[in-house]
Amino acid sequence: MVRRIPRGRVSTYGRIAELTGNPGAVRAVGWALHALHGPDTGVPWHRVVNARGRISLTDESDVTLQRKLLEAEGVVFSDSGRIDLRKHGWPRPRTAQATVQGSGE
DNA sequence: CCGCTGACTCGCG
DNA sequence: ACGCGAGCCAGCG
Numbered sequence: 001m002v003r004r005i006p007r008g009r010v011s012t013y014g015r016i017a018e019l020t021g022n023p024g025a026v027r028a029v030g031w032a033l034h035a036l037h038g039p040d041t042g043v044p045w046h047r048v049v050n051a052r053g054r055i056s057l058t059d060e061s062d063v064t065l066q067r068k069l070l071e072a073e074g075v076v077f078s079d080s081g082r083i084d085l086r087k088h089g090w091p092r093p094r095t096a097q098a099t100v101q102g103s104g105e
Numbered sequence: 106c107c108g109c110t111g112a113c114t115c116g117c118g
Numbered sequence: 119a120c121g122c123g124a125g126c127c128a129g130c131g
Contacts, residue, residue, distance in 0.1 A: 023126095026127075027111065027127050028126085037112090049112090057112055066112095
C-alpha cells in the first residue's frame with residue numbers, strides 16, 4: 001500500500017491501516033515500517049507521517065532524513081514542521097465537486 | 106496469561 | 119494548537 005503513494009505525496013498510518021483493511025491496526029503499520037529500517041527495500045516509508053502531518057520518528061537523525069527525502073520530492077513543511085495533508089495528502093480528500101483537474105496516479 | 110512498549114489516533118479540556 | 123488519557127495491534131519477557 002505504501003508503495004502506491006505517489007512521489008511528492010504523503011499518507012498517514014491510519015490511512016494505510018484502513019486501506020489495507022485493518023482500520024484498528026494503526027500501530028502495527030508503524031511497526032511494519034519500522035521493520036524495514038536499513039537497506040533500501042523499495043518501499044517509500046518516508047511518505048508516511050502521522051494524522052497531524054508530523055513525522056513520527058523517535059531518532060532525530062531519522063527525522064531529518066525523512067524530512068529531507070520529502071522535501072526533495074517537493075513536499076513543503078510549515079514553520080512548526082508540519083505538512084499540509086490537504087495539499088500533499090494521499091489519497092486526496094474528495095472534493096464536493098466532480099471537477100476533473102488532474103489525471104493519472 | 107499478564108503487562109509494558111512502540112514510526113498511532115481520537116476525544117477533551 | 120498543545121498536552122492527556124484511553125483504545126488500538128504486534129512483540130517480547
